[in-house]
Amino acid sequence: MSVSTVPAVLRPLDLLGGWTIEGVNSLGRFGAFLGGAVGAMVTPPLKFWAFVDRINFIGFRSLLIILLTGAFTGMVLGLQIFLTLSRFGSEAFLGPAVALSLIRELGPVLAALMVTGRAGSALTAELGIMRITEQIDALEVMALSPMRYLVAPSIFAGILTFPLMTAIFDVLGIFGGYLVGVELLGLSPGTYFGEMQTFVDFADIALGFWKSVSFGVIVTWVCAYKGFHVGHGAEGVARATTQAVVLSSVLILVWDYFIGSVW
Amino acid sequence: MIKVEGLTKRFGSQLVLRGLDLEIPTGSITVIIGRSGGGKSVFLRHLIGLLQPDAGRVLVDDQEITRLSGEPLDAIRRRYGVVFQGGALFDSMRCADNVAFPLREKVRLPKAEIAKRVDSALAQVGLEGMGQKYPAEVSGGMRKRVAIARALVTEPEIVFFDEPTTGLDPVLVNTIHHLILDLHRRHRFTAVMVSHEIPEIFEIADRVAMLHDGRIVEVGPPAQLQASQNRIVQKFIRGEPEGT
Numbered sequence: 001m002s003v004s005t006v007p008a009v010l011r012p013l014d015l016l017g018g019w020t021i022e023g024v025n026s027l028g029r030f031g032a033f034l035g036g037a038v039g040a041m042v043t044p045p046l047k048f049w050a051f052v053d054r055i056n057f058i059g060f061r062s063l064l065i066i067l068l069t070g071a072f073t074g075m076v077l078g079l080q081i082f083l084t085l086s087r088f089g090s091e092a093f094l095g096p097a098v099a100l101s102l103i104r105e106l107g108p109v110l111a112a113l114m115v116t117g118r119a120g121s122a123l124t125a126e127l128g129i130m131r132i133t134e135q136i137d138a139l140e141v142m143a144l145s146p147m148r149y150l151v152a153p154s155i156f157a158g159i160l161t162f163p164l165m166t167a168i169f170d171v172l173g174i175f176g177g178y179l180v181g182v183e184l185l186g187l188s189p190g191t192y193f194g195e196m197q198t199f200v201d202f203a204d205i206a207l208g209f210w211k212s213v214s215f216g217v218i219v220t221w222v223c224a225y226k227g228f229h230v231g232h233g234a235e236g237v238a239r240a241t242t243q244a245v246v247l248s249s250v251l252i253l254v255w256d257y258f259i260g261s262v263w
Numbered sequence: 264m265i266k267v268e269g270l271t272k273r274f275g276s277q278l279v280l281r282g283l284d285l286e287i288p289t290g291s292i293t294v295i296i297g298r299s300g301g302g303k304s305v306f307l308r309h310l311i312g313l314l315q316p317d318a319g320r321v322l323v324d325d326q327e328i329t330r331l332s333g334e335p336l337d338a339i340r341r342r343y344g345v346v347f348q349g350g351a352l353f354d355s356m357r358c359a360d361n362v363a364f365p366l367r368e369k370v371r372l373p374k375a376e377i378a379k380r381v382d383s384a385l386a387q388v389g390l391e392g393m394g395q396k397y398p399a400e401v402s403g404g405m406r407k408r409v410a411i412a413r414a415l416v417t418e419p420e421i422v423f424f425d426e427p428t429t430g431l432d433p434v435l436v437n438t439i440h441h442l443i444l445d446l447h448r449r450h451r452f453t454a455v456m457v458s459h460e461i462p463e464i465f466e467i468a469d470r471v472a473m474l475h476d477g478r479i480v481e482v483g484p485p486a487q488l489q490a491s492q493n494r495i496v497q498k499f500i501r502g503e504p505e506g507t
Contacts, residue, residue, distance in 0.1 A: 134351035141311050141345045142365050143337035 010245040028117065033151075034226045040145060040152040050153040058119040058154065058220070059161030063168070064115050070169035073110055074176025077101055082181050091181075095192035096199035099170075099176035103200065103208045108162075109256050112215035115165055116248045120223040123154060124244040127227025128237035138226070151228070155220045162216030163209055207263050214259065215252055222248045264289050264419070265455070269319035270309060271477075272302075279305050281477030282319065287470075292447055292454040294464045297474035298499065303457040304348065306474065307425050310455060311345055326373050342368065343454070344414030344422040348429055350399040350406040358409045359394025365417050375448070384412040387449075388442060404435040406440065415446060424456040428463075436460055440467050461500055465489060467493065474498065 006014040081097045127150060130136050139146045174196075181187045226244035230236045265287040272280040279302040285290045287293045295303050307313040308317045309321055312328055320329040328339050329493045352361045366372055372380070388408040398406055407427055414422055424443065424497055428436040440460070447454055464471065465485035472482040475495050481488060488496055497503075 133349055133354075134347040137313055138345065138347060138351040138353075140313065141340055141343055142369065143340040144365075144368055154433055 009111035054157035070172030074173030078177035078180030158216035
């Protein structure tokens with residue numbers, strides 16, 4: 001057992017230094033993991049069927065929750081924005097208000113949070129179980145790169161499916177806003193969609209697109225990293241899954257603010 | 264030949280390997296015995312390049328693998344087959360696909376040839392017709408045999424077995440040991456096995472190495488260890504508790 005030689009008065013500083021070094025090390029490992037994954041992504045051959053499987057795992061299986069949350073988010077937005085705008089007699093701007101809220105902010109963020117909860121957690125758990133049952137080690141000793149087989153296809157699939165999921169979320173949300181604003185509260189359909197065409201620019205759509213692409217990278221990167229570096233046993237997998245979802249969600253919100261403020 | 268020199272590994276404050284030295288002759292079955300938690304699996308993971316030591320080195324045919332990574336390490340690993348403690352079968356694949364996996368990914372053979380080799384590998388371990396089952400659908404003993412078939416299907420020069428009989432009943436332990444012996448006679452690979460199945464492993468081992476307290480305390484043919492005057496070896500072989 002090693003005994004600390006640091007005087008008691010300096011122990012807090014010693015601890016702080018230890019945590020800082022560990023923190024920097026973790027960040028380094030985190031970055032190196034993405035570097036390894038990007039290296040595997042750009043080095044042929046791409047594991048095509050693994051990529052297709054990941055699209056199904058991350059994208060297709062998240063479709064139902066995206067459809068539901070997209071529609072109800074749009075309906076809530078339609079209701080609340082209509083009630084607010086009606087105080088100023090500006091109900092005509094319901095369409096652009098719903099569309100801009102969804103396309104610029106809520107679509108990418110909520111779709112990413114939903115996919116994190118459904119697919120990101122499952123990705124961490126799957127890789128974590130593969131790690132503790134030595135399946136990842138088995139790949140390594142077969143001289144086959146786990147990065148190429150397990151991580152690169154997931155990140156590729158994230159880049160492809162997150163914008164698609166976001167687009168579906170946005171469309172369903174705009175339709176939900178239409179249902180409430182037009183069908184329930186009596187706004188004219190021409191006003192709802194006409195004003196939307198006037199106020200929504202390509203730049204708004206591009207912002208939402210790039211946000212969703214970056215969220216696709218963040219979620220798959222964080223969740224795969226946590227699965228790869230899982231602790232021991234079922235408890236380790238559970239902890240890694242929780243950490244992956246929490247860290248992904250926080251990073252989504254932080255990155256959303258950052259990219260939104262510099263765009 | 265695999266040569267291990269001064270292998271030292273520490274996890275936090277715990278020193279697991281303390282300057283371990285060992286030579287593993289080509290074509291032999293060398294069994295590493297020792298108490299549970301004594302560092303046998305850690306030692307094996309150094310041999311297959313999954314862990315890097317704090318000091319010391321591992322040489323495979325005079326090539327040091329300890330500091331290798333990437334393609335040079337993969338080149339060594341292509342000569343390896345590994346049977347993990349739990350089998351480490353890919354649970355999303357059927358047993359036949361597990362066995363076919365290294366052939367599909369590493370060897371690039373026609374589909375018909377892969378199917379033929381997989382059938383032959385499964386037949387060698389007594390699992391004809393079981394290939395379409397998933398690992399979760401077969402017994403623990405069968406999973407171990409599928410893992411052995413997967414490790415041997417690429418005809419490796421060196422095969423590592425990490426406690427291949429843990430958790431099996433005595434009949435299955437003997438079945439797996441004799442299967443390994445039979446496969447070794449046919450393929451003449453170098454086998455390195457971690458086990459604590461005493462006295463069963465004395466029947467199949469060419470050499471036995473006793474790992475204790477992070478070092479090899481005795482190594483030699485089974486008869487040598489059985490007749491050893493070393494108290495640690497004797498106590499382990501007789502299954503005497505600590506402190507007696």
